[in-house]
Amino acid sequence: MSDPFRHVTGDDPLGVDLRGGVVAIGNFxxxxRGHQAVLQRALDEARQQDVPALVLTFEPHPRKVFRPDVPLFILTPPAMKAAVLAEMGFAAMVEQPFTREFASHTAESFVTDVLEGRLGISHAVTGFDFHFGKNRQGGPAFLMESGERHGFGVTLVDAFRDEGAEVVSSSRIRGLLEAGDAAQAAGLLGYRFTVQAKVRGGQKLGRTLGFPTANMVMPPDFALREGIYAVRFRRQDGSLHDGVASFGRRPTVDSDGSPLLETYVFDFSEELYGEACQVSFFSYLRGEEKFGGLDALVAQMKRDEAEARAMLSGVKPLSELDARIAF
Incomplete structure (x- = not known):
């Protein structure tokens, strides 16, 4: 049985058993699918060398450090990113704290302090355009030359293009999700877009209408299009349930204006409060509407349920990763 996945944060020690591994480097x-091209090369190299496969990522996202006033829709916050990487087969995700002070270090100190000192890597795998160190002074050529000096291998992976020959990027996926196109976003992700959060108490209005919901507060910068979605809901114990979710901002419910995700889980009546759960988005059904009364609202919710059940009954995994996350 393989060792459990480890999520190493802050200055926590790596663990002797994880040193000497193959490390995929990037924010990811x-x-x-573009990231997965890099990540799979790291997994393949680690398997060939019979050493651990790790991911070195940066938290918070560098753009949040350098442009804190510009909202950034993070697709996979640390916990969700770790969950996906664990499903891919990595041994650990190492979060390097990213600060202006860290960004001021030279490229050479990144190699000696992080790659060599903290991780003791045997091989680095990264995208062809990865830059690091003060003023982005470290690039692919520097990394390869550093590997020769410090005794680790380097693999650079070209940009991954989709079936339409366009580069797959996080910004493209953000745009699709902001438009509510969960299906096309899934095509670029290679799996259904999924969020993870703890279920919290709500006003219980859905329960009085016969549609009790599991409520999850999303980060303020979460920019998914507001509306109704066909979803799958995974409990902490791994069990999976079909459902329909309403996503929107509820200023009367949340004083900080954070967006709220309310999922009606089909054929389910257990308590979920405090449980960390995942919601995978399969299809956008409709936008939010204002109804003339509760009867009209309930009638529409029943139509939403029927549409979501029909849609989810015929879906198939997009990939092995999708099968592990949303099936």
Whole structure:
């Protein structure tokens, strides 16, 4: 039986058993098909060398450090990113704290302090355009030359293009999700877009209408299009349930204006409060509407349920990763 996946944060020690591994380096927000091309090369190299496969990522996202006033829709916050990487087969995700002070270090110190000192890597795998160190002074050529000096291998992976010959990027996926196109976003991700959060108490209005919901507060910068979605809901114990979710901002419910995801889980009546659960988005059904009364609202919710049940009954996994996350 393989060792459990480890999520190493802050200055926590790596663990002797993880040193000497193959490390994929990058921010990997979304862990999309382009990222997966890099990540799979790392997994293959680690398997060939019979050493651990790790991911070195940066938290918070560098753009949040350098442009804190510009909202950034993070596709995979740390916990969700770790969950996806664990499903891919990595041994650990190491979060390097990213600060302006860290960004001021030289490229050479990144190699000696992080790659060599903290991780003791045997091989680095990264995208062809990865830059690091003060003023982005470290690039692919520097990394390869550093590997020769410090005794680790380097693999650079070209940009991954989709079936239409367009580069797959996190920004493209953000745009699709902001438009509510969960299906096309899934095509670029290689799996259904999934969020993870703890279920919290709500006003219980859905329960009085016969549609009790599991409520999850999303980060303020979460920019998925508001509306109704066909979803799958995974409990902490791994059990999976079909459902329909309403996503929107509820200023009367949340004083901070954070967006709220309310999922009606089909054929389910257990308590979920405090449980960390996942919601995978399969299809956008409709936008939010204002109804003339509760009867009209309930009638529409029944139509939403029927449409979501029909849609989810015929779906198939997009990939092995999708099968592990949303099936």
């Amino acid at each position: 927000d979304g862990v999309h």
